[in-house]
Structure formats: structure tokens, C-alpha cells
């Protein structure tokens with residue numbers, strides 16, 4: 524039974540959520556509708572601990588529409604009807620009707636699914652961090668991604684990057700990521716990164732990239748206006764499917780210590796996580812951090828993260844506009860870049876640089 528406090532928190536979450544949906548006019552318009560719909564908020568109290576309610580709810584509705592549910596709500600989704608999509612401002616009553624009719628299906632998705640949005644462009648952030656790490660340590664590194672979803676970022680060395688006016692990565696890559704560089708000074712040479720000795724993901728629910736339903740869930744989590752991100756996701760999933768990386772199923776808190784012990788002693792290891800710690804229930808975040816730190820017991824640890832300021836890490840308060848940060852074996856947190864949450868742009872910490 525949902526408590527009044529849970530409902531109030533969810534209402535508040537949806538009231539402020541429009542600010543996060545920077546590239547989705549539809550979700551911005553629908554957030555206040557959900558905030559005012561008590562029965563949908565009740566449904567969301569059944570989600571798994573830590574899951575970000577608005578991403579999960581909109582993912583669930585989008586999933587049903589992508590699966591072929593015939594309801595007028597689809598007319599508002601550019602992902603389904605293209606540029607002729609109806610005005611977001613008119614979608615409120617239609618969403619409420621959708622939620623009433625598909626309550627059972629929405630409830631099942633909300634209870635069982637996780638926010639697993641795999642944002643391909645975040646590999647640009649990891650690539651930059653690898654360059655920084657390469658300046659500090661010689662030799663190959665063991666890459667671990669915590670919250671790897673389908674494992675797309677584990678192949679950070681196989682993609683082509685167009686960042687600002689620079690091009691990096693193998694010429695025969697089947698996936699090309701483009702991001703804007705906001706700095707005045709040129710980017711460093713992102714081809715100068717350490718080789719990857721091994722790559723391992725960790726996820727509560729590793730995504731089987733060969734399963735059509737699992738792929739649809741990842742697609743549903745891409746906001747309906749972001750067709751370019753959806754196309755990029757498809758290309759990256761195809762690339763990953765040719766050689767799916769090892770992703771260990773389980774909670775990082777349990778998995779990381781054993782994983783760390785299995786890496787060759789003394790060899791450098793890079794742990795990366797993006798938009799993952801934010802979904803770890805607040806009461807478990809210290810255990811999550813501790814589990815990652817334990818990977819450093821067997822060799823020099825470089826820990827890189829891109830997480831919102833709502834989940835401050837290592838005592839470091841991130842730039843509210845978005846940030847990539849890391850620490851090396853000395854444990855000193857170093858902010859590296861300002862980044863857009865979806866890595867459409869990246870830039871130096873100081874705009875003048």
C-alpha cells in the first residue's frame with residue numbers, strides 16, 4: 524500500500540522533472556500531467572528501489588506503443604509518426620486515458636524493468652578519460668563498466684569519434700559518434716589511449732542484445748524526439764551483438780570485490796560508471812563506492828564517473844551543468860570536463876579554455 528509520503532515525493536519528482544528532459548518537449552509537457560494523476564503515481568510506488576520514476580514511466584509507455592498498442596497517444600510520438608507528431612501541449616488527456624486503459628501492462632513493466640538507457644555517446648567521455656589515464660600510467664588497462672546495460676561502452680576503442688573538428692578511432696569502425704567540443708583550445712589526441720587488456724561489464728540485468736524485446740526496452744528508453752540517438756543505439760547494439768562482451772549479472776556491491784580479485788595483480792584497472800550510481804538507493808551508495816574501491820586492492824585503480832550532482836561522490840560536488848570526474852590511485856577527485864548528460868557536447872571546466 525502506497526504511503527501519502529511516497530505519493531508526495533513522486534508528485535514532487537514529476538513537478539521538477541521537466542528540467543531533465545532537455546530534448547523532449549513531449550515529456551516536458553507530460554510531466555505535470557503525471558504529477559497530477561494520483562493513480563499513476565500509485566502504480567509507480569511499485570517500482571524497484573532506486574529507479575528514477577519519470578524515466579521508468581515514460582519508458583514503459585513508449586515500450587507499449589513501440590510494441591504496437593493502438594492508442595491515440597502514439598500520434599504524439601515523433602519516434603512513431605515522425606515530424607507530423609501532434610502538439611505536446613494537447614497530449615495530457617490522451618495520456619490519462621492511456622494510463623487507465625493500459626494500467627495492468629504499465630504496472631507490470633514498472634514493477635519489473637530497470638532504467639537501462641544505454642547512451643552510446645557517453646563513450647566519448649570514457650575515451651577522454653582514457654586519454655587522461657594514459658598520461659598517468661603506462662601499459663594496457665583492464666576496463667570494468669559498472670551499470671553497463673548492453674555493454675556498449677566496453678567497446679570504446681572500436682568506435683569512430685567526430686568531436687569538434689577532430690576525428691579519432693579506427694577508420695573501418697561501423698559506429699560513428701559525433702559530439703560538439705566547446706573548448707577554445709584543441710582537444711588532446713584521443714587516439715593516444717592505452718590499449719584495453721580486458722573488458723567486463725557489471726549489471727543488475729545484463730541486456731541480451733540478440734533479444735528483440737530487450738532491444739525494444741532500450742529503444743523505448745530513448746526519448747521520442749531523439750531519433751539520432753535511437754539510430755546510433757541500433758548501430759552500436761548491432762556492433763556489440765557480433766561479439767557480446769562479458770557482463771556479470773548482479774549488484775555491483777556483491778560483484779565488484781570478486782571481480783577485482785580476478786584481475787591480474789598489479790595491472791592498472793579502469794572502472795567507469797555513468798548514470799548508474801544515481802539509480803542506487805541512497806542508503807546503499809556507500810556500499811557501492813566501497814565495492815568499487817575494493818577493485819583497487821589488487822592494482823592501481825582509475826575510477827571515472829559521469830553522474831548527476833544529485834548523487835555526489837567522494838565528497839566532490841559536481842558541476843550542476845554536468846561533469847565527468849575521476850580519481851586515480853591517490854584517491855584525489857579530479858573533475859575532467861563539463862559534459863551534457865547525453866554527451867551531445869563536452870567542454871573544458873573553464874569556458875575560456
Ligand SMILES: C[S@@+](CC[C@H](N)C(=O)[O-])C[C@H]1O[C@@H](n2cnc3c(N)ncnc32)[C@H](O)[C@@H]1O
Nearest residue numbers: 638639640641642670672726727774775797799
Ligand atoms: C541508466 S542505465 C546507464 C547505462 C550505461 N551506463 C549508460 O550510461 O549508457 C543504468 C544501469 O545501471 C544498472 N545498475 C543500477 N544499479 C546497479 C547496481 N547496484 N549494480 C549493477 N548495476 C546496476 C542498471 O541495471 C542499468 O543497466
